[in-house]
Amino acid sequence: MPQYRDNAVVLRTYKLKESDRIVVFMTEHHGKVRAVAKGVRKSGSRFGGRLEPMSHVDVLFATGRELDIVSQVELIGTTNKARNDLDRLSRGMSMVEVVDQLGMEREETPHLYKMLVGALETLNSTDSDLVLGAFFLKLLTSEGARPELDFCVACREAIGELDGGSYYFNLENGGVQCRRCSLGRRVSGDALLLMRAILGGRMIEALNYDSGAASREVTELATLVMEHHTERRLKTMHTNIH
């Protein structure tokens, strides 16, 4: 049976038969891979614990007829802090859910893999709502759906320097609207400032500026934009466990 090896992040698992699981991975070189992990639900399983969602692993796959088989798994990094904190864990779940939606089976998308690994590492080291919102915004940019934050999407006038008042965000047109064109969802100047910093590559600055309320606003807005882009609801954002 031919084998191949790849680095991957576990996106989700499904129960299969008595004690097996189907595991969905986002791999570095083979796109999204679905594979069967045998016997992993038994407590004596050699690698069951490594195949939980968000685990970053080095996997040896055996090519199967329909689904590949997981032969060996080693952990690459640990996400202990993210796993032992309810807020961080639920943010991580949302990250893997969105990558599962965007990834295509067997289609190489190394950027998705790299962005997910980076975001999970940040999640492990940083306790902020902004980590999730920033991940969504960066994914949207890589998908060619970067929200327009500098010009009004209706009249194309420059928004310019942001003040403390509120602006508008139009989901349909994918960007901010000036106060004269005021159509869409209200968004604060602070939240827009954070979004500009994130998309301008100034993530550390954004995290330092983090005010809690504005971060939540950014994550809420980024979730709406992402749901609009994928045309699917993000289940993890609606389970009400916060």
Added chain:
Amino acid sequence: MASPYSPPMQALIDELGRMPGIGPKSAQRIAFHLLKVPEEDARRLAQSILNAKAKVRFCEMCFNISDEPQCSVCSDERRDRTMICVVEESRDVVALEKTGVYKGLYHVLLGAINPLEGIGVDQLKIRELMMRINDAEPAIQEVILSTNPNTEGDVTAMYLQRLLAPFEIKVTKLASGLPVGGDLEYADELTLGRAIEGRREVGA
């Protein structure tokens, strides 16, 4: 293509095929087996399915399966009524009862929070657990979180831990570590890590 089976046989195969873990081939095999068994055996099987459906219900206290309004654990006066062990499913109660170690009460959530499947707090018996703890007489002293040691179980346990924090109740979680009979070198890092964190002094 028309089914090669007569309609009653096809209906039987279809119904069996809807059971968990039974594919079309297994359904066909079981259907042929049932045709061969004496009519009395088939009737007994059908009757036991109907009986179970009619009589088995959820215990009104803990949501364990029971044929009475209260299950055998909740109605047993000898059980310690100050402890509640929270589990995901009724079969977890069976597994814990087999150990013979635990003498308190249970609460079955009928599932676990699974954000990726969209299963949240409202689909589980969490509100009922909180009401039970609020109204308990004698007061609950300890809640043991015994959800499965996987992501869904951990999310559920952490959520309950947060809900229970304002109460003056000892909240514990099942120990997680090495399986009896296993080799240390084959243990995965997460399990071994938890085993080290949860180590305890011996001979004390």
